[in-house]
Amino acid sequence: MVAGVCLTLGVLYFLVWVRMRSSWETLLFAIAAIAAAVVALQDLSLIHSRTPAEFGQTLRWMHVSVAVLVISLVWFIRLYLRSGRRWLAWLISGMRALIMLPNFLLVYPNATYQQIDSLRSMSLLGETLFAPVGEMNPWRYLIQASTLLLLF
Numbered sequence: 001m002v003a004g005v006c007l008t009l010g011v012l013y014f015l016v017w018v019r020m021r022s023s024w025e026t027l028l029f030a031i032a033a034i035a036a037a038v039v040a041l042q043d044l045s046l047i048h049s050r051t052p053a054e055f056g057q058t059l060r061w062m063h064v065s066v067a068v069l070v071i072s073l074v075w076f077i078r079l080y081l082r083s084g085r086r087w088l089a090w091l092i093s094g095m096r097a098l099i100m101l102p103n104f105l106l107v108y109p110n111a112t113y114q115q116i117d118s119l120r121s122m123s124l125l126g127e128t129l130f131a132p133v134g135e136m137n138p139w140r141y142l143i144q145a146s147t148l149l150l151l152f
Contacts, residue, residue, distance in 0.1 A: 003036075064100065
C-alpha cells in the first residue's frame, strides 16, 4: 500500500511538473516519491529473499534507490523550503554517490555486507521473514554518516 501511495503521488507531481517546467521542486518531489515506492517494493523483496545471493543482489540495487531518494529529498528541501546549507547538500549528495562505487565495483555483495553467509528466518504476525547473517562492510559507515548529515 505504501508503494502504491508513493507511486501515485510521484506520478501526480510529475504530471504537474510537465505543465510547470520551471518548478524544479515539483520534479524533485516526484522523483523522491517514485524512489520511495521502489524502496518499499525492494524492502518487501528483501524480507522474502530465499537465498543469501538474492538478498545481497536486492540490497545492492536498493542502495541506488535510496541514493536517488536521499539526494532528491536533500535538494527538494534546499529549493522548496529554502533551508539548509548548500555545501551540506553537496556533501550528502556526494557521499551517497560515492557509496555507489564500492557497491558496484569494489565489494560483493554490496556496500552494507562484505559477505552474507546465510539467512535467518523469523516469524512476524504469522509471516515468515528472512534476515541476513554475515560480515558487515566498513563502507556502511559512510552510508550511516550521510544519513546522519541528512538530519542536520
